[in-house]
Amino acid sequence: MPKGVPETVPEDGLTTRQRRNQPVLAVHTGPGKGKSTAAFGMALRAWNQGFDVAVFQFVKSAKWKVGEEAAFRTLGRLHEETGAGGAVEWHKMGEGWSWSRKPGSDEDHAAAALAGWQEIARRLRAEQHRFYVLDEFTYPLKWGWVDIDDVVETLRERPGNQHVVITGRDAPPALLEVADLVTEMTKVKHPMDAGRKGQRGIEW
Numbered sequence: 001m002p003k004g005v006p007e008t009v010p011e012d013g014l015t016t017r018q019r020r021n022q023p024v025l026a027v028h029t030g031p032g033k034g035k036s037t038a039a040f041g042m043a044l045r046a047w048n049q050g051f052d053v054a055v056f057q058f059v060k061s062a063k064w065k066v067g068e069e070a071a072f073r074t075l076g077r078l079h080e081e082t083g084a085g086g087a088v089e090w091h092k093m094g095e096g097w098s099w100s101r102k103p104g105s106d107e108d109h110a111a112a113a114l115a116g117w118q119e120i121a122r123r124l125r126a127e128q129h130r131f132y133v134l135d136e137f138t139y140p141l142k143w144g145w146v147d148i149d150d151v152v153e154t155l156r157e158r159p160g161n162q163h164v165v166i167t168g169r170d171a172p173p174a175l176l177e178v179a180d181l182v183t184e185m186t187k188v189k190h191p192m193d194a195g196r197k198g199q200r201g202i203e204w
Helices: 016-020 035-048 067-082 106-126 138-142 148-156 173-178
Strands: 025-029 053-057 088-092 131-135 163-167 181-184
Touching: 025 035, 025 173, 035 053, 035 067, 035 131, 035 163, 053 067, 053 106, 067 088, 106 131, 106 138, 106 148, 148 173
Parallel strands: 025 163, 025 181, 053 088, 053 131, 131 163
Antiparallel strands: none
16 A cells, blocks of 8 residues: 555445545454554544543453553543543453452453443444554453454444454454454564563553
8 A cells, every 4th residue: 555545446435535434443463562552552643633532451450550551541631621632531350340340250350351341332332432442352252251243243333433443362353354454463573582571661
Protein backbone atom coordinates (compact mmCIF):
# COMPACT_ATOMS: atom_id res chain seq x y z
CA MET A 1 0.00 0.00 0.00
CA PRO A 2 2.46 2.71 -1.17
CA LYS A 3 1.75 6.25 0.04
CA GLY A 4 -1.43 5.06 1.75
CA VAL A 5 -3.16 4.22 -1.52
CA PRO A 6 -4.97 0.81 -1.64
CA GLU A 7 -3.75 -1.54 -4.36
CA THR A 8 -7.32 -2.46 -5.28
CA VAL A 9 -10.69 -0.75 -4.84
CA PRO A 10 -13.60 -3.14 -4.21
CA GLU A 11 -16.84 -2.82 -6.12
CA ASP A 12 -18.95 -2.52 -2.98
CA GLY A 13 -21.04 0.51 -3.92
CA LEU A 14 -19.45 2.65 -1.20
CA THR A 15 -17.87 6.03 -1.68
CA THR A 16 -14.22 6.56 -0.75
CA ARG A 17 -15.32 8.45 2.36
CA GLN A 18 -17.78 5.73 3.42
CA ARG A 19 -15.18 3.01 2.96
CA ARG A 20 -12.58 5.05 4.82
CA ASN A 21 -14.86 5.60 7.82
CA GLN A 22 -15.84 1.98 8.37
CA PRO A 23 -15.11 0.66 11.89
CA VAL A 24 -11.90 -1.34 12.29
CA LEU A 25 -11.37 -4.60 14.18
CA ALA A 26 -7.64 -5.04 14.75
CA VAL A 27 -5.83 -8.04 16.24
CA HIS A 28 -2.25 -7.87 17.52
CA THR A 29 -0.93 -11.38 18.06
CA GLY A 30 2.27 -13.43 17.86
CA PRO A 31 5.13 -14.23 20.29
CA GLY A 32 6.95 -10.91 20.00
CA LYS A 33 6.89 -7.92 22.34
CA GLY A 34 4.78 -4.88 21.47
CA LYS A 35 1.22 -6.13 21.02
CA SER A 36 -0.29 -4.11 23.85
CA THR A 37 2.11 -1.22 23.28
CA ALA A 38 0.89 -0.86 19.70
CA ALA A 39 -2.74 -1.06 20.82
CA PHE A 40 -2.24 1.73 23.35
CA GLY A 41 -0.55 3.80 20.68
CA MET A 42 -3.70 3.48 18.58
CA ALA A 43 -5.78 4.36 21.64
CA LEU A 44 -3.69 7.49 22.10
CA ARG A 45 -4.47 8.55 18.55
CA ALA A 46 -8.15 7.84 19.20
CA TRP A 47 -8.10 9.94 22.37
CA ASN A 48 -6.53 12.83 20.45
CA GLN A 49 -9.43 12.66 17.96
CA GLY A 50 -11.89 13.03 20.84
CA PHE A 51 -12.99 9.39 20.83
CA ASP A 52 -14.38 7.83 24.01
CA VAL A 53 -11.69 5.22 24.90
CA ALA A 54 -12.23 2.11 27.03
CA VAL A 55 -9.49 -0.35 27.99
CA PHE A 56 -10.24 -3.80 29.38
CA GLN A 57 -7.32 -5.91 30.64
CA PHE A 58 -8.09 -9.59 30.95
CA VAL A 59 -4.98 -11.28 32.34
CA LYS A 60 -2.59 -8.81 33.96
CA SER A 61 -2.82 -8.70 37.73
CA ALA A 62 -4.81 -5.86 39.25
CA LYS A 63 -1.65 -5.05 41.25
CA TRP A 64 0.43 -4.62 38.08
CA LYS A 65 0.74 -0.90 37.41
CA VAL A 66 1.53 -0.27 33.75
CA GLY A 67 2.69 3.12 32.58
CA GLU A 68 -0.04 3.35 29.97
CA GLU A 69 -2.71 3.08 32.66
CA ALA A 70 -1.28 6.02 34.59
CA ALA A 71 -0.96 8.06 31.41
CA PHE A 72 -4.49 7.33 30.20
CA ARG A 73 -6.02 8.00 33.61
CA THR A 74 -4.27 11.37 33.51
CA LEU A 75 -5.62 11.99 30.01
CA GLY A 76 -9.10 11.07 31.26
CA ARG A 77 -8.84 13.67 34.02
CA LEU A 78 -7.57 16.21 31.50
CA HIS A 79 -10.66 15.57 29.38
CA GLU A 80 -12.95 15.99 32.39
CA GLU A 81 -11.27 19.24 33.40
CA THR A 82 -10.68 20.89 30.02
CA GLY A 83 -12.63 18.97 27.38
CA ALA A 84 -9.42 18.04 25.55
CA GLY A 85 -9.35 14.64 23.86
CA GLY A 86 -11.93 12.04 24.82
CA ALA A 87 -13.26 10.28 27.91
CA VAL A 88 -11.22 7.34 29.23
CA GLU A 89 -12.17 4.21 31.19
CA TRP A 90 -9.63 1.58 32.29
CA HIS A 91 -10.76 -1.73 33.77
CA LYS A 92 -8.70 -4.62 35.11
CA MET A 93 -9.75 -8.05 36.31
CA GLY A 94 -10.03 -7.91 40.09
CA GLU A 95 -10.09 -4.12 40.20
CA GLY A 96 -12.75 -1.84 38.79
CA TRP A 97 -14.83 -4.68 37.39
CA SER A 98 -17.86 -4.38 39.63
CA TRP A 99 -19.53 -7.26 37.77
CA SER A 100 -16.62 -9.73 38.32
CA ARG A 101 -15.68 -11.98 41.20
CA LYS A 102 -12.63 -11.50 43.36
CA PRO A 103 -9.44 -13.47 42.55
CA GLY A 104 -9.78 -17.16 43.32
CA SER A 105 -9.83 -20.49 41.50
CA ASP A 106 -9.65 -21.06 37.75
CA GLU A 107 -13.42 -21.35 37.80
CA ASP A 108 -13.62 -17.91 39.37
CA HIS A 109 -11.26 -16.45 36.79
CA ALA A 110 -13.22 -18.07 33.98
CA ALA A 111 -16.49 -16.72 35.35
CA ALA A 112 -14.95 -13.26 35.72
CA ALA A 113 -13.64 -13.31 32.16
CA LEU A 114 -17.03 -14.36 30.82
CA ALA A 115 -18.81 -11.69 32.87
CA GLY A 116 -16.30 -9.14 31.63
CA TRP A 117 -16.91 -10.10 28.01
CA GLN A 118 -20.69 -9.97 28.54
CA GLU A 119 -20.32 -6.42 29.86
CA ILE A 120 -18.21 -5.44 26.85
CA ALA A 121 -20.79 -6.99 24.51
CA ARG A 122 -23.50 -4.95 26.23
CA ARG A 123 -21.48 -1.79 25.73
CA LEU A 124 -20.89 -2.62 22.07
CA ARG A 125 -24.61 -3.09 21.51
CA ALA A 126 -25.26 0.23 23.24
CA GLU A 127 -22.44 1.99 21.31
CA GLN A 128 -21.12 3.17 24.66
CA HIS A 129 -17.55 3.83 23.49
CA ARG A 130 -15.86 4.70 20.20
CA PHE A 131 -12.56 2.88 20.76
CA TYR A 132 -12.00 -0.35 22.72
CA VAL A 133 -8.78 -2.10 23.71
CA LEU A 134 -9.34 -5.71 24.83
CA ASP A 135 -5.87 -6.38 26.19
CA GLU A 136 -4.77 -10.03 26.34
CA PHE A 137 -8.28 -11.12 25.40
CA THR A 138 -6.96 -13.97 23.23
CA TYR A 139 -6.11 -15.97 26.36
CA PRO A 140 -9.68 -16.39 27.71
CA LEU A 141 -10.61 -17.40 24.17
CA LYS A 142 -7.77 -19.93 23.97
CA TRP A 143 -8.62 -21.40 27.37
CA GLY A 144 -12.29 -21.75 26.47
CA TRP A 145 -13.48 -19.29 29.11
CA VAL A 146 -15.30 -17.19 26.51
CA ASP A 147 -17.08 -18.62 23.47
CA ILE A 148 -15.29 -17.59 20.28
CA ASP A 149 -18.43 -17.88 18.14
CA ASP A 150 -20.26 -15.42 20.39
CA VAL A 151 -17.31 -13.03 20.26
CA VAL A 152 -17.04 -13.19 16.47
CA GLU A 153 -20.78 -12.65 15.97
CA THR A 154 -20.89 -9.75 18.44
CA LEU A 155 -17.91 -8.04 16.87
CA ARG A 156 -19.14 -8.58 13.34
CA GLU A 157 -22.60 -7.22 14.16
CA ARG A 158 -21.52 -4.30 16.36
CA PRO A 159 -23.43 -1.16 15.35
CA GLY A 160 -22.14 2.30 14.55
CA ASN A 161 -18.47 3.18 14.19
CA GLN A 162 -16.83 1.38 17.09
CA HIS A 163 -13.17 0.45 16.69
CA VAL A 164 -11.88 -2.58 18.60
CA VAL A 165 -8.28 -3.71 19.14
CA ILE A 166 -7.59 -7.16 20.63
CA THR A 167 -4.15 -8.26 21.84
CA GLY A 168 -2.54 -11.51 22.91
CA ARG A 169 -0.74 -14.58 21.61
CA ASP A 170 -2.38 -17.45 19.73
CA ALA A 171 -5.38 -15.53 18.39
CA PRO A 172 -8.02 -18.04 17.21
CA PRO A 173 -8.35 -18.42 13.42
CA ALA A 174 -12.02 -17.38 13.57
CA LEU A 175 -11.00 -14.07 15.15
CA LEU A 176 -8.31 -13.48 12.52
CA GLU A 177 -10.85 -14.21 9.80
CA VAL A 178 -13.30 -11.54 10.94
CA ALA A 179 -10.61 -8.93 11.69
CA ASP A 180 -9.86 -6.05 9.32
CA LEU A 181 -6.27 -5.62 10.49
CA VAL A 182 -4.03 -8.41 11.78
CA THR A 183 -0.45 -7.85 12.90
CA GLU A 184 1.79 -10.68 14.09
CA MET A 185 4.66 -9.63 16.35
CA THR A 186 7.63 -11.89 15.65
CA LYS A 187 10.49 -11.97 18.14
CA VAL A 188 13.95 -11.64 16.60
CA LYS A 189 15.85 -10.73 19.79
CA HIS A 190 14.80 -9.92 23.34
CA PRO A 191 16.82 -8.81 26.39
CA MET A 192 15.42 -11.81 28.30
CA ASP A 193 17.39 -14.04 25.90
CA ALA A 194 20.48 -12.65 27.62
CA GLY A 195 19.03 -13.14 31.10
CA ARG A 196 17.90 -9.55 31.55
CA LYS A 197 14.59 -8.94 33.35
CA GLY A 198 11.96 -6.38 32.46
CA GLN A 199 12.84 -2.83 33.39
CA ARG A 200 11.25 0.47 34.27
CA GLY A 201 10.30 2.59 31.28
CA ILE A 202 10.43 -0.40 28.91
CA GLU A 203 7.99 -2.98 30.32
CA TRP A 204 6.04 -0.69 32.65
